Amino acid sequence: MKKTGLLLLLLVASLACAQSTPTLTSTMVATPNANGTVDTTVGMPFVRYQTPTAADVYCAGFVSKDRLPDANYVNGGLQTPTSTKFEVGEIIYLTGKGYQVGQLYSVIRELKDVNKYEMYAGMRKLLASVGHPYGEIGRVRVVDARSHSAIAEVEFSCDPINPGDTVVPFVEKPPVTFHGPGHFDRFAPADGKLTGRILLGKDFDAVLGTGEKLYMNVGSSQGVKVGDYFRIVRSYTATIQDPLDSLSFKTQAAEDTQVRSPTYEAKYFTKGNGANIHVSDLPRRGVGEVVVLSTTPNSSAGMVVFALEDIYPGDTVVMDQQE
Numbered sequence: 001m002k003k004t005g006l007l008l009l010l011l012v013a014s015l016a017c018a019q020s021t022p023t024l025t026s027t028m029v030a031t032p033n034a035n036g037t038v039d040t041t042v043g044m045p046f047v048r049y050q051t052p053t054a055a056d057v058y059c060a061g062f063v064s065k066d067r068l069p070d071a072n073y074v075n076g077g078l079q080t081p082t083s084t085k086f087e088v089g090e091i092i093y094l095t096g097k098g099y100q101v102g103q104l105y106s107v108i109r110e111l112k113d114v115n116k117y118e119m120y121a122g123m124r125k126l127l128a129s130v131g132h133p134y135g136e137i138g139r140v141r142v143v144d145a146r147s148h149s150a151i152a153e154v155e156f157s158c159d160p161i162n163p164g165d166t167v168v169p170f171v172e173k174p175p176v177t178f179h180g181p182g183h184f185d186r187f188a189p190a191d192g193k194l195t196g197r198i199l200l201g202k203d204f205d206a207v208l209g210t211g212e213k214l215y216m217n218v219g220s221s222q223g224v225k226v227g228d229y230f231r232i233v234r235s236y237t238a239t240i241q242d243p244l245d246s247l248s249f250k251t252q253a254a255e256d257t258q259v260r261s262p263t264y265e266a267k268y269f270t271k272g273n274g275a276n277i278h279v280s281d282l283p284r285r286g287v288g289e290v291v292v293l294s295t296t297p298n299s300s301a302g303m304v305v306f307a308l309e310d311i312y313p314g315d316t317v318v319m320d321q322q323e
Contacts, residue, residue: 120314
């Protein structure tokens with residue numbers, strides 16, 4: 001009886017091991033899609049697009065090649081001089097001509113970067129060739145135009161309105177089309193579509209993420225329109241050219257026991273046996289997606305609708321097909 005019980009235990013254990021050990025079958029082989037890719041969470045993550053709100057659209061700001069007329073501007077408010085910043089519901093005064101009672105006006109502000117720091121090589125030169133950054137500060141309605149200064153009420157504000165801010169006629173903006181969730185091809189190769197660059201972030205931000213605004217050096221003269229989507233891509237060549245990120249290429253990447261240990265260099269990394277592997281051969285990767293909120297002839301303002309990594313001014317953008 002003891003021998004019989006022992007045999008039964010051995011039989012049960014062997015069956016359990018057989019069931020827990022996977023076998024390589026045809027069902028475990030990944031089948032490529034029609035485009036030659038395999039859906040994975042790394043290469044084809046499922047993403048949800050953040051849809052811009054009205055505040056996103058009207059507070060994005062823009063870059064303009066031509067400086068806008070600044071003869072009409074804010075010159076004070078009800079509590080001047082003790083109050084210099086005005087928000088929703090407050091009364092402000094407007095200098096200039098052409099104001100009409102009941103009409104809406106946008107308050108904008110030409111901006112300057114007080115830090116004067118280049119976030120990527122050639123940033124100042126590229127920005128100067130595209131235009132001047134403007135912030136969209138708010139919206140006011142004129143309630144009285146009998147005095148030398150028109151009187152207006154703040155109906156909407158993105159940021160506090162300051163004396164000196166420019167006032168221009170309000171123009172309604174088109175809404176942005178909703179984009180449903182779906183798979184994002186992170187390693188899509190170049191396909192010849194329109195390519196541009198992120199000029200800078202709103203408020204001169206150096207690191208951008210989902211929901212944040214940015215400006216690109218492509219606009220309506222290149223066929224860009226509100227609601228278009230751009231893929232944000234980054235190559236490893238761009239990484240190795242970055243003064244900070246490139247430091248990681250100089251660190252030891254090998255295990256002590258590796259015979260063929262890679263050493264990263266400026267243009268390529270060299271293995272111990274002398275074989276060169278160029279950094280430019282590594283695939284470019286998609287790091288996020290941006291939707292266009294407004295355009296000028298040679299620039300566009302956009303919002304990041306999702307980000308898989310931090311996004312930086314200087315990153316490349318490529319026109320994406322909206323499904």
